[in-house]
Amino acid sequence: MGALSFGFSPLNAVTTSSKQQTLKNLGTAHFFNSTNMPSFNFRTQQNCRGGIRMQVVEEEYEVQQAKDMAAAKKRWEAMIRDGKVKFLTPREAGYAIQLSNKVLLDVRPSTERKKAWVKGSTWIPLFDVDNSIDAVNLSRKMTNFMMGGWWSGVPALAYDNKFLSKVQEKFPKDSDLIVACQKGLRSLAACELLYNAGYRNLFWVQEGLEAAEEEDLDREGPQPFKLAGIGGVSEFLGWTDQQRAAAAKEGWGYRLVFTGRLLGVILAADALFFGAQQVGRYIQDLRAH
Secondary structure, three states: OHHHOOOOOOOOOHHHHHHHHHHHHHHHHHOOOOOOOOOOOOEEEOOOOOOOOEEEEOOHHHHHHHHHHHHHHHHHHHHHOOOOOEOOOHHHHHHHHHHHHOOOEEEEEEEOOOHHHHHHHHEOEEEEOOOOOOHHHHHOOOOOOOHHHHHHHHOOOOEOOOOOHHHHHHHOOOEEEEEOOOOOOOHHHHHHHHOOOOOEEEEEOOOHHOOOOOOOEEEOOOOOOHOOOOHHHHHHHHHOOHHHHHHHHHHHHHHHHHHHHHHHHHHHHHHHHHHHHHHOOOOOOOHHH
């Protein structure tokens, strides 16, 4: 259960309001490899005038995430251990779809779904891109961007309150459902919600579609499953674990593409710096005369 080494705040909190807050937190959570993610994190804080200002986080965010991960790991491990949800590898999921006509329920956001999806799967996202533009969500989007969205390309996501009703419209509660997301985390949250709603034939794709080899599942879309969850600056520069693994297989031709991009960024930055220097000198000359 490698995917269970990560987790989120408990979904079985006492009150409905706390459940909703947890789901909001889940929608904005990021998970980075410490070797890939630059080490600056931020938080938002209301000042006395109601404005939003950014402050560097020392340990608070990491401590809270660790607590959430531990709680989620304990709960979800129990869910799998007790047989409430059965787990499948991506290859086993492919066999089940082909041989048993089981349905794959894809709960990923649209940003991942549009890059790669399992042929014939049903898409009902548990979270999707938050397109609202009110003041609260704008500040949350800014926080999401500063906390790593610029690097990972992961947008701020919003929980779909109609997720369960959409599933219930399509599938009776005795349906065999294979639930999948990109990394295996949000699909576990979806399994928990579905189980609590009365679904009893649930199968979870362990470690998500990112763990699938191309021969495991019948894929449609422009990119391999392994690359569907990456984006932002890290993807552009080829600095994600997934791209490094692809480079190791495909050789220097693959690596040269991203080396060229990096050189282009360096040259562009150098040109901007040189241009700024020239403008500064021109202004100084004007003032001198």
